[in-house]
Amino acid sequence: MIEASVRKKLGTFSLAADLNDGGFICLAGRNGSGKSCFMKAMAGQLPIEEGFVRVGGTDVTRLPIEKRGVVMVIPGSAIPHLKVDAHLRWGARLRKIPLDEERVAKVKADLGIDYGGRVRTLSLGMRERVSLATAILSSPRAILVDEAFSNLHEKEAFITAYRKLAGEAGIDVVFSTQDESDAKLADHLYVISEGKTQKRA
Amino acid sequence: MNWLRAISIAALVLLLVPIIVLLYYGLGPFRNPAGYSVAVFRSIELSLFSSAVAVAVDVLLFTPLAYYLARGQDRLAESLVDIPISVPHPIIGVALLILDSPISPTGKFLLGLHINFYNTILGLVIALVIMSAPIYIKSMQPYFESREASAEDFAMGLGASRLRTLFSVVLPDSFDGLTSASLISMSRALSEFGSISIIAYYVLQYPFYGVSPASVTIWEFFSGNMSGGLEAAVTASAAMILVALPIALAGHFVRRRERLQ
Numbered sequence: 001m002i003e004a005s006v007r008k009k010l011g012t013f014s015l016a017a018d019l020n021d022g023g024f025i026c027l028a029g030r031n032g033s034g035k036s037c038f039m040k041a042m043a044g045q046l047p048i049e050e051g052f053v054r055v056g057g058t059d060v061t062r063l064p065i066e067k068r069g070v071v072m073v074i075p076g077s078a079i080p081h082l083k084v085d086a087h088l089r090w091g092a093r094l095r096k097i098p099l100d101e102e103r104v105a106k107v108k109a110d111l112g113i114d115y116g117g118r119v120r121t122l123s124l125g126m127r128e129r130v131s132l133a134t135a136i137l138s139s140p141r142a143i144l145v146d147e148a149f150s151n152l153h154e155k156e157a158f159i160t161a162y163r164k165l166a167g168e169a170g171i172d173v174v175f176s177t178q179d180e181s182d183a184k185l186a187d188h189l190y191v192i193s194e195g196k197t198q199k200r201a
Numbered sequence: 202m203n204w205l206r207a208i209s210i211a212a213l214v215l216l217l218v219p220i221i222v223l224l225y226y227g228l229g230p231f232r233n234p235a236g237y238s239v240a241v242f243r244s245i246e247l248s249l250f251s252s253a254v255a256v257a258v259d260v261l262l263f264t265p266l267a268y269y270l271a272r273g274q275d276r277l278a279e280s281l282v283d284i285p286i287s288v289p290h291p292i293i294g295v296a297l298l299i300l301d302s303p304i305s306p307t308g309k310f311l312l313g314l315h316i317n318f319y320n321t322i323l324g325l326v327i328a329l330v331i332m333s334a335p336i337y338i339k340s341m342q343p344y345f346e347s348r349e350a351s352a353e354d355f356a357m358g359l360g361a362s363r364l365r366t367l368f369s370v371v372l373p374d375s376f377d378g379l380t381s382a383s384l385i386s387m388s389r390a391l392s393e394f395g396s397i398s399i400i401a402y403y404v405l406q407y408p409f410y411g412v413s414p415a416s417v418t419i420w421e422f423f424s425g426n427m428s429g430g431l432e433a434a435v436t437a438s439a440a441m442i443l444v445a446l447p448i449a450l451a452g453h454f455v456r457r458r459e460r461l462q
Contacts, residue, residue, distance in 0.1 A: 045354055064357075071358040076351035081373045091359035131355060138359050 001057065002142055002172050006041045007050035015041070015195040024163045025174045026186035027197075034195040035176040036074075039144045042174070043072035055172070056141040069141035073148045078127040080120035087119055087130050091138025099137060107133050110161045112154075125151050129158075136165050145175035149182075159185045220442060227439025235422070235429030236436020244418040245444055247409045251322060252390035255329035256383050259337040262330075264379075267338045268367045271345035272353070286335045290395025293331055297324060297400045318400055325401035325414065329390040337386035340456075344378035345371065377455055384452030391445045392416065415441050 001022040008015040017038040019025070029035045040046035042053050044065040052061045053068075060068040071091070079087060088108070092099045108114070111133050119127055128148045135143045143166065152158045159175070163185065166173045175186070183189035189200040227236065235241075270279050285293055301318040302308040311317075318324030348371070356370045357363070372379070394416035403413040413421060419441065421427040422434035429436075 043354075043358055065354065066357045066360050066362055068358075069360075072354065074351055074355075076349055077355035079352045079356060079370050090356075094360045094365075134359070140358075 001055075002042070002174065003052070003054040004038075004042050005051040006038060006048050006053070008037065008041060008046065008048045010037065013037075013195060017041075017192060017195065017197040019174070019190055019197060021188045021190075021199075022172050023187035024166065024185075025172070025188045025190065026183040027174055027176045027190050027192060028178070028180045028183060029176070029192035030178060033192045035192055036146050037195070038192065038197070039072055039146050039174065039176060042142075043070050043144055044068050045072065058141070070144060071135040071138060071140045071142075072144040072146060073128075073131050073135050074146045075124060075128055075148050075151060077131040077148070078119045078122075080118070082119055084113065084116045084119060084122075084130055088113075088134050088137055091134050091140075095138060097139055104137065107136055107165060110165055111158065112161075125153060128152060132162060136162070136169060136171065139169060140171060142172040142174070145173060147176055149175055150177065156185060220446075223435060223438045223442060227435040227437075227442075231432040231435045233429055233432035233436045235427075235433035236438075237440050240412075240427075241415070241418060241437045241440060243409070243412045244415045245441060247325075247404065247412045248391050248415040248441075249444070250409075251325045251329055251414065252333070252387050254326050255333055255390045256337070256387045258326070258330045259334050259386055260379065260383060263334045263338050264341060264372070265364065265367060267341035267382075268345050268371065269363075270338065271342045272350070272363070282338050283335050285331050290332065290393065291399050292396075294328060294396035294399025297328055297331075297396070320401055320403060320405045322401075322404055322406050322409065325397055325404060328396040328400050329393055332393045332396055333386040333390040336389040337382050340382035340385050341378060344375070344382065344456075348375075381452045381455035384448050384455065388445055388449035388452060391441075391448065394420065 002019055002025070004017070004019045006015060006017050013034070015034050015037050017034060019027075019038075027035055027038070037046060041048050044060070044063065048061070052059060054060065055068065055070055058069075060070065079090065082090060085104075088104055089099055111129050113129050113133055115122070115126060119130060122130070128151060132145065132148060149155055149159055149162075159182070163173070175182075180189070180191065183201065190197050191200050192198075266278075266282075269275065270282070297318050299305055300307050301311050301316070301324070303312060316323070318327060352370055353366050356366045361369065397414050398417050398420065401414065402417055403411055405411070415437070418427070419434050419437050422429050422437060423431065427433070
């Protein structure tokens with residue numbers, strides 16, 4: 001469950017966004033609508049002036065990024081010098097969460113990661129798959145996916161698989177998109193425009 | 202005609218005149234064997250050794266500070282970094298002298314532990330660390346700033362602290378930046394004179410017993426304390442430039458290449 005109510009002024013732009021749901025949530029909006037700002041605020045990368053962020057019942061508003069249990073994934077998230085397998089385990093190792101071979105193999109298979117090697121040598125889409133899988137395997141409370149689904153081929157199949165994995169692990173996911181029709185893959189739809197959110201479904 | 206280019210080249214020549222003069226006279230008309238004697242090479246050796254150690258300390262101690270400045274918004278800390286090199290350099294030598302002299306409590310304490318800065322390699326290295334660290338920091342900070350923060354934000358979201366992120370995410374991917382900042386600060390350390398002429402005019406320790414740092418040796422020739430006079434001073438300067446210049450150029454070359462990539 002993510003409960004966020006965020007007020008933030010950035011120059012002439014003002015963010016007044018609310019979100020109150022669990023599961024797999026689609027956040028749709030055009031360029032400049034405030035999707036990324038809202039997600040950064042929830043992840044702790046952008047300090048907010050007013051409001052709160054609660055994840056799984058815990059108030060994380062004042063917590064630093066690393067203590068929130070919220071992972072934000074963007075297209076450039078992958079850690080370039082790691083090898084794919086080390087990358088996948090990196091977050092779990094950090095949190096001292098034991099990971100068995102089977103689970104890693106399942107996530108890799110479900111998300112179409114059938115390659116290895118250094119992350120820096122991979123294509124953007126391959127790197128995105130690795131970062132998204134790493135996020136799942138680190139068992140956070142929530143994952144915020146900012147446009148990181150958009151560059152993937154067979155996007156719908158990937159999102160469906162991701163939704164299933166996150167659901168099994170009990171992780172809430174918010175993903176942003178410019179394409180409102182992606183909402184059919186989600187449990188809930190929020191539309192954001194000029195910094196304001198509106199729940200549609 | 203590109204006037205900006207013409208003015209820039211003229212300005213650059215102006216900057217390089219002293220170096221050209223030293224190389225021309227030192228290797229040409231003023232050439233004097235005392236300027237490339239064993240004594241001179243021993244002192245260049247001491248300078249190279251102490252500067253290299255100082256830079257190793259810079260890397261260990263000041264990389265976290267440079268990263269902190271790059272990713273935090275600490276304007277105060279940022280402005281404090283430059284202070285050691287914005288005061289007359291001999292003052293730093295005097296400060297180290299007081300810090301480790303029998304007249305000060307810190308000196309009593311340090312000397313009680315047999316830690317002596319005066320005319321030792323330790324004192325020389327400490328002075329060089331203080332005088333080169335600001336250059337190191339000011340070289341690393343923009344390097345860190347120019348890196349995309351996305352992998353770092355991701356790592357922190359996964360639960361890594363800032364320090365952990367620096368060591369596990371940023372540094373393994375910063376070899377070029379570290380190399381160029383090290384070389385640039387090494388050339389800064391090699392060129393230091395003011396502070397070390399106070400704290401370590403010469404070193405009284407094996408394996409450099411009685412050896413002065415290169416900049417001090419050049420001064421010794423110039424001031425007449427060592428025979429050879431102006432000619433030897435200029436020749437020794439040219440020798441020093443031939444050693445130091447490639448280090449400075451390599452530092453900038455590495456940085457340049459990494460910008461082009």
